[in-house]
Amino acid sequence: MNVYKQMKLDEKLFLEILNKHPKILFIFDYDGTITELVRDHNEAKLTNDETAILNKLSKAPNTKVSIVTGRALDNLKFLLANRLDESILLYGTHGAEAGKAVTDDEKVRKPLEEIRDLLKEEKNIFFEDKPISLTVHYKDHHDKNDLIFRLEKVAEIYSELFRVQQGHQVFEFLPKHINKGLAISDLHSKFKDFYPIFFGDDLTDNFGFKVINQINGLSVQVGERISEREAGYLIGKVEDTYKLINLYLKKQERQ
Ligand SMILES: [Mg+2]
Structure with missing residues (x-):
């Protein structure tokens, strides 16, 4: 996709999109999307506020939440340290590990x-x-x-x-066959009547964005670090991911 075709996803536009879809499946990449990129690979932990927002989101009505990371599932679980609600579906190694860790092949x-x-x-x-x-x-x-x-x-x-x-x-x-698109397809098949929204920041997420675009979901690029972009929409940084989640939660409260 041509970078210049990416639209800024501001709050007004996000609400307009949400209003068309009664059930939402939120899918998040981890590093650089819901956690800040950090120097030490094993220090990329959610803050207390971030944890609280994601947990609140997981309990919202008509809402599903998933995290799809390139990290090994065990490593993701180590970082999350049981602080996230169990209903949040976790995928490791770009989707190869769905819910449970795969043994080596x-x-x-x-x-x-x-x-x-x-x-x-x-x-x-x-x-x-x-x-x-x-x-x-x-x-x-x-x-x-x-x-x-x-x-x-x-x-x-x-x-x-x-x-x-x-x-x-x-x-x-x-x-060869492993990429984040697999996880997105798997989630979509599980929750067919939910509108999928995928937030990601890196080249690895392009596979997921492509699938999201095919199934007419919402693909959201976080940050402008990479130049080759497949997502249809753009937000500035990790903080903006949480701003949009909070906006969704507020909208839910009003209903
Ligand atoms: Mg990332």
Whole structure:
């Protein structure tokens, strides 16, 4: 989608859209969408206020809430620390883990170990191991372009098995068929009569946005960090995600 076709989603427009749909399915990416991006991967935690808003949303009538993250499900659960309502549906590893963690898959485990091995001499990167994928974090690397060049070479070797998912200072080797669109499709099939709204901020979310657009839901890009955008609508930052949720909650209270 051409970036210039993205519309700013202000409060008035959001209310107009909400008024057309009595049941709403809210789907959120995690990092950069409902939590601020932070330096330490394991410190991306919801604030108390954010937690309270999401819990309130989960209890609103005619409302479903889901979080779809590239993080492993166990890692997401660690960050949430049981503070979110159980009714909020959690998807990890871009949708590959739906509700429960997947065990590793023999077919991908060995090649992922090989990839890790090929990269073991690299300095200033860290690996995020997930059951069926491997994410290389490189925010502290001194020559990112050079590193990405080498990562792409490795990716070429394994291109039959994995696609590469680039995100915010991350390079992920992910089984070819896995992307956030799967989670969105799964949610849509579970809650067919709910109008789906997906908020995301990163390249990984484009897969989800594409599916949302196909099913005529609302796709909302948070922030302008990425230039390749599939979402139809744009908001400025994480704070704006919560502003729109609060607007929805207020509208519900009036009903
Ligand atoms: Mg994100």
